Amino acid sequence: MNSFFKAVAPNLYAYRERFFMSCGQTAMLFLIPGVISFVLGMIFGIILTVTREGGIKQNRILFNIVNVVINVFRSIPFVILLIFLIPFTRFLVGTSIGVRGAVVPLVFGCVPFFTRQVETVLVNVDPGKIEAARSMGSSVMGIIFRVYLHEAVPELIRVTTITAISLIGLTTMAGAVGAGGIGSFAINYGQGQHHQDIVNVCVIVLLVVVCLIQALGNFLARKTTNRTIILRTHSR
Amino acid sequence: MIRIENYNKTFHLKSGDVVALDDVSLTIKDGEKYGVIGYSGAGKSTLVRCINFLETPDSGSLTMDGFGTITANDGKLYKDGRLLSEKSLNQMRRSVGMIFQHFNLFDRSTVFDNVAYTLKYNGKSKEEIYRRVFELLDLVGLADKADVFPSQLSGGQKQRVAIARALANNPKLLLSDEATSALDPDATESILRLLNDLNRKLGLTIVIITHEMSVIKTVCDRVAVMEKGKVVEEGTVYDVFSLPIMPITEKFVNSTSSLAKVDELVRSSQEAGEHLYKLVFDKNVDKPLISYMSRNFFIDFNIMLANLETIGGNGLGAMVVRIDGDQDNIDKAMDYLKENNVRVEVLA
Numbered sequence A: 001m002n003s004f005f006k007a008v009a010p011n012l013y014a015y016r017e018r019f020f021m022s023c024g025q026t027a028m029l030f031l032i033p034g035v036i037s038f039v040l041g042m043i044f045g046i047i048l049t050v051t052r053e054g055g056i057k058q059n060r061i062l063f064n065i066v067n068v069v070i071n072v073f074r075s076i077p078f079v080i081l082l083i084f085l086i087p088f089t090r091f092l093v094g095t096s097i098g099v100r101g102a103v104v105p106l107v108f109g110c111v112p113f114f115t116r117q118v119e120t121v122l123v124n125v126d127p128g129k130i131e132a133a134r135s136m137g138s139s140v141m142g143i144i145f146r147v148y149l150h151e152a153v154p155e156l157i158r159v160t161t162i163t164a165i166s167l168i169g170l171t172t173m174a175g176a177v178g179a180g181g182i183g184s185f186a187i188n189y190g191q192g193q194h195h196q197d198i199v200n201v202c203v204i205v206l207l208v209v210v211c212l213i214q215a216l217g218n219f220l221a222r223k224t225t226n227r228t229i230i231l232r233t234h235s236r
Numbered sequence B: 001m002i003r004i005e006n007y008n009k010t011f012h013l014k015s016g017d018v019v020a021l022d023d024v025s026l027t028i029k030d031g032e033k034y035g036v037i038g039y040s041g042a043g044k045s046t047l048v049r050c051i052n053f054l055e056t057p058d059s060g061s062l063t064m065d066g067f068g069t070i071t072a073n074d075g076k077l078y079k080d081g082r083l084l085s086e087k088s089l090n091q092m093r094r095s096v097g098m099i100f101q102h103f104n105l106f107d108r109s110t111v112f113d114n115v116a117y118t119l120k121y122n123g124k125s126k127e128e129i130y131r132r133v134f135e136l137l138d139l140v141g142l143a144d145k146a147d148v149f150p151s152q153l154s155g156g157q158k159q160r161v162a163i164a165r166a167l168a169n170n171p172k173l174l175l176s177d178e179a180t181s182a183l184d185p186d187a188t189e190s191i192l193r194l195l196n197d198l199n200r201k202l203g204l205t206i207v208i209i210t211h212e213m214s215v216i217k218t219v220c221d222r223v224a225v226m227e228k229g230k231v232v233e234e235g236t237v238y239d240v241f242s243l244p245i246m247p248i249t250e251k252f253v254n255s256t257s258s259l260a261k262v263d264e265l266v267r268s269s270q271e272a273g274e275h276l277y278k279l280v281f282d283k284n285v286d287k288p289l290i291s292y293m294s295r296n297f298f299i300d301f302n303i304m305l306a307n308l309e310t311i312g313g314n315g316l317g318a319m320v321v322r323i324d325g326d327q328d329n330i331d332k333a334m335d336y337l338k339e340n341n342v343r344v345e346v347l348a
């Protein structure tokens, strides 16, 4: 195994410790902001859904605040966001570099994207179901958890998958603030030192990870869909 | 008893204001099957949605036995002079069931979980919930489908599940908004029969919204006809059918009667100078009048259109006849009919 490795990717083999460390960093850069973004995106997505006009807990002020903030952060390119957030990050977590320093901008880069997706999914839950729940005297919280979230599980899994994949993309840029990870490893040790094998393996690793996430997402989404989708050939 | 007083509701749209309810007042008795009919956009859905306050009326009040009076003012709801809390509104909604045109079942929940929706998180034990759900499923004849998902059910079965779900909290009142409009005739009939049964077995009061007169005819005791946000006519189904007053009501009545083609007939008879009469025989008529008249007034009846039906156990007949004979004799015959409670209308 080792000799095979040595033969196909000699440079990578030489830097294998650094490589595994980078993989670990990417895992951290993915998991920590991922979990935080998931929670925040869900909360903001729910807020946007229920407080909008015609929502079950209409609140124009709260809706507008969240809506504007999300829009602003969505329109800033991530690399700019990384730099822009440095003072805030330092204030919040004490440092603006390394994995710790990258978590904050990654969350800011991920949450707006995920929030919009969650919002779209929830707004598309059949209003008839919401109406039925309201007619049964369900509380706002009851409707959020037992109707909106419950009915949208497969769709939420789909958008979580998409967001997770795009977060992997963002982690590769976190090298810019010295957070390491596969992205910066590929640039510094691969491209920087003209070791093409390192770049190639990094690409393959990322590709495999993305494919695994996608496959897992598809599997879970299918598993949670209880609607038999019948392709109707006759018109109705 | 449910009393709706002076309900008003206007929707303010960019394209202008839409008056959905215009000073609507109604009283629905306990155990009654009350129909509301009207064309699309008449305000029927808005009216029922203002009964369980899915929609808030601009003004008006609702009085319901066991819950008191809720007054709407300026888009807010008040009870006993105080703002109605969300909690007590939800509590009130739990005592009013509602079913919909598109069933609105939770697709990711089994039939069991759909029916159990309001029972869960309510301090009830698992056994209690289980027992109640199967009681309800038995009531609608779907106990064998408990573990199935809605997508595997037919439209009629979905509506049965929706009915079971709506009845979970033992409501005294069921609101039905076009519950059979998406169903085929067979399923429609079976759902209407089920509603009838539930009314009888549980003493359930049912408010039925529809745009189909046949639905009113099959189930309802009383009916309100709505047009442009107003109730334009109201009464027992029999009375409304036998003597519609407003043109729109007559249209609805004719929609289920073979007399609908009368207009054409009137035109051609007018051109031909024939005598065309419409005769309505209601429950007060019990003599064989036509043959008697033929014999005694020397006139001939030619029945052009006829419609006979039973509404709430009472017969109702109407026919359009061409009468050939001496005008004097015809007039005498018509007077004779009127004496015998037949309503006579000269068409041509």
Ligand SMILES: Nc1ncnc2c1ncn2[C@@H]1O[C@H](COP(=O)(O)OP(=O)(O)O)[C@@H](O)[C@H]1O
Residues within 6 Å of the ligand: B011, B013, B018, B019, B020, B038, B039, B040, B041, B042, B043, B044, B045, B046, B047
């Ligand atoms: N939520 C709403 N927003 C704006 N307009 C509405 C709303 N609900 C109903 N309307 C309007 O009010 C009128 C009555 O509607 P509705 O009560 O649904 O009638 P029906 O059930 O008799 O077809 C229609 O013109 C409809 O467009």
Ligand SMILES: [Mg+2]
Residues within 6 Å of the ligand: B041, B044, B045, B046, B178
């Ligand atoms: Mg309607």
